Structure formats: structure tokens, C-alpha cells
Amino acid sequence: MNDVTEAVRAAIVAARGPGRVAIDRWCAGAAFQAARSAFADCEDAPERAADAAERLLADPGWAEAMLAPLVEALAADPLFEPPFKVHRDALRTGAVLFDCPAASIAASVTNAAALTVRPPATIVFTGRIAVTRTVKAGGARLRRWRTEAPGLGGAAHAPRCTPMAPIALRDGGVHRIDGRTQAQLVSDAESDVVTIVATIRAGAMPLMREYSIAGGALVRVADADDRPSRTEMLLRFLRAAGRTDAGGCFAEATHAPGFHLRWAAMREWLALDAAAAAPRLAEMARGDLEAEVREAASRMLPIVERRLAEARCPA
Numbered sequence: 001m002n003d004v005t006e007a008v009r010a011a012i013v014a015a016r017g018p019g020r021v022a023i024d025r026w027c028a029g030a031a032f033q034a035a036r037s038a039f040a041d042c043e044d045a046p047e048r049a050a051d052a053a054e055r056l057l058a059d060p061g062w063a064e065a066m067l068a069p070l071v072e073a074l075a076a077d078p079l080f081e082p083p084f085k086v087h088r089d090a091l092r093t094g095a096v097l098f099d100c101p102a103a104s105i106a107a108s109v110t111n112a113a114a115l116t117v118r119p120p121a122t123i124v125f126t127g128r129i130a131v132t133r134t135v136k137a138g139g140a141r142l143r144r145w146r147t148e149a150p151g152l153g154g155a156a157h158a159p160r161c162t163p164m165a166p167i168a169l170r171d172g173g174v175h176r177i178d179g180r181t182q183a184q185l186v187s188d189a190e191s192d193v194v195t196i197v198a199t200i201r202a203g204a205m206p207l208m209r210e211y212s213i214a215g216g217a218l219v220r221v222a223d224a225d226d227r228p229s230r231t232e233m234l235l236r237f238l239r240a241a242g243r244t245d246a247g248g249c250f251a252e253a254t255h256a257p258g259f260h261l262r263w264a265a266m267r268e269w270l271a272l273d274a275a276a277a278a279p280r281l282a283e284m285a286r287g288d289l290e291a292e293v294r295e296a297a298s299r300m301l302p303i304v305e306r307r308l309a310e311a312r313c314p315a
């Protein structure tokens with residue numbers, strides 16, 4: 001048994017060289033280069049990137065041409081590893097076909113039986129534009145919802161989502177959805193649904209929003225990107241460790257692009273070293289780009305100033 005295991009291990013290692021050659025050839029191929037060209041200069045232009053995605057996915061031969069060299073390499077060597085990130089859960093199996101700073105394109109198969117086992121109670125507004133080509137519709141419908149961007153006051157005062165008219169999916173159909181204000185859900189499939197989805201990174205909101213389907217109320221929000229979450233976790237660790245010498249890390253994070261990370265960093269900094277954080281808090285109250293952050297900082301500033309004054313002059 002050990003001899004077989006060693007032989008397989010050696011074969012896997014031996015397959016890496018030819019596999020790398022096949023992948024390099026695939027990257028240089030017309031289909032891959034067409035995707036690269038489609039999203040060139042679109043990193044900061046979400047609508048232009050979405051238009052490019054629509055044109056690319058409208059070509060029924062693009063995905064087939066994209067996959068053909070890798071299918072051939074796999075047929076020639078079963079140990080060949082296609083260069084795809086793959087995800088799988090009870091509902092869906094998918095693979096990322098193409099990834100660049102402007103967009104990511106993934107193919108997925110949605111299990112029709114799993115759709116009926118436990119219908120979802122919530123719907124997610126992803127915060128990103130997405131363009132979908134339905135390869136196989138499976139007789140499914142697309143349920144849709146609309147909402148507005150949340151304002152001040154938190155979840156209790158967030159605008160509700162409202163349903164839109166559902167549409168019937170069809171083989172070869174291409175549609176766009178703006179995940180900043182719209183959400184969608186595949187339902188009533190008679191057979192598995194196969195799609196190719198281009199997700200646009202440009203112009204994305206920093207937070208995803210999850211709403212109740214039954215009542216339309218905002219249930220929770222979460223980071224659309226895991227990088228701010230990691231930063232917030234590291235800042236929390238520095239605060240818990242009492243690292244007052246790490247003030248520069250907190251100050252830098254209060255200038256982050258995501259407004260939620262800016263405020264999370266300020267909260268942690270205030271808990272660690274309020275005296276050092278107070279000047280930056282005042283700056284945020286005066287001129288942060290996000291109204292909600294300005295409001296929160298303005299409310300917090302007098303509290304911090306009062307407590308610092310009390311600490312300097314104890315009764």
C-alpha cells in the first residue's frame with residue numbers, strides 16, 4: 001500500500017511540470033486574453049466593467065473556448081490540476097474561471113433538489129454589480145427585491161426591501177443586477193441550473209446587507225471583503241494586549257476607504273488610548289466623508305473630552 005501511495009505521490013509531482021506548461025498555454029490563449037482585454041482600464045469604472053462583462057458573456061462560445069484547453073489537458077493526464085478556486089456546499093458547486101482587479105468570473109451549478117429542501121428566509125444584497133449568463137435555466141424563476149442604501153440610525157431605521165416582479169430564466173439569457181440596491185434568488189427549478197457570473201469589484205459597497213424575505217427588514221450587515229475584518233481583528237488584539245505603542249496602526253486604519261473600518265478602528269483606539277485618539281476623533285467629527293461616521297464621532301467627542309478632563313482633575 002505504501003508503494004502505491006509513493007507511486008501516486010511521485011506521479012503528482014511529475015505532472016506539475018507539464019501541467020504548468022498547459023496552464024501557461026491556456027493563459028496565452030485567445031479566450032483568456034479576451035477576458036483580460038475586456039476588463040482593461042475598468043478597475044475604477046463599475047458601469048464600464050459591467051458593460052464589458054455583458055459583451056463577453058453574450059458570446060456563447062467564450063466559456064467553451066476558455067475551458068477547452070484545460071479539459072484537453074485533464075483528458076491527457078488525470079493528475080492535471082486546473083488553476084481554479086473551487087467552492088462547494090449543499091446548494092451550489094462553483095469554480096472561478098477568471099480573476100482580475102476589475103472583476104471575477106465564476107461558473108456554478110445550483111442543485112435543483114437542494115433549492116426545495118430548505119427555502120431561504122433571508123436575501124442578501126451583495127453590494128456589487130453582477131452580470132449572469134444562464135447556460136441551463138432548468139425551468140427556474142428568478143425572484144428579485146429592491147431597497148435603498150441605509151442611512152443613519154442603524155438597522156431599526158434602515159429602509160425595507162420590497163419584492164420586484166420575478167422573471168423566468170432562459171437558456172443563453174444574460175442579465176445584470178446592481179447588488180447595491182437589488183437582490184435575487186433562483187427558485188422553482190425543475191433541474192439543475194448552470195450559470196456563469198461576472199462579479200464587478202469596482203464601485204462595490206464595503207458591506208453586504210441581509211434582509212428578511214417575509215417582512216423585508218434589515219437583519220444584519222457583514223464585510224463584503226474579508227480584509228477589513230482581518231484588520232479589525234488585529235486592531236482588537238493590539239488593544240487587548242495594551243499596545244499603546246501601536247498608535248500609528250490605529251491612526252492609519254481610521255483613514256481606510258471603508259467607513260465601517262474607520263469607525264471600528266477609532267473605537268478600538270479610544271479603548272486603548274483615548275488621549276492619543278481624541279485629536280483624530282475630532283477630525284472625523286468635522287470632516288469624515290461618511291455622514292454616519294461624522295454623526296457618531298460628534299456624539300462621542302464630548303464624552304471622551306469630559307472623561308479625559310475628569311482623569312486630569314479627579315474630584
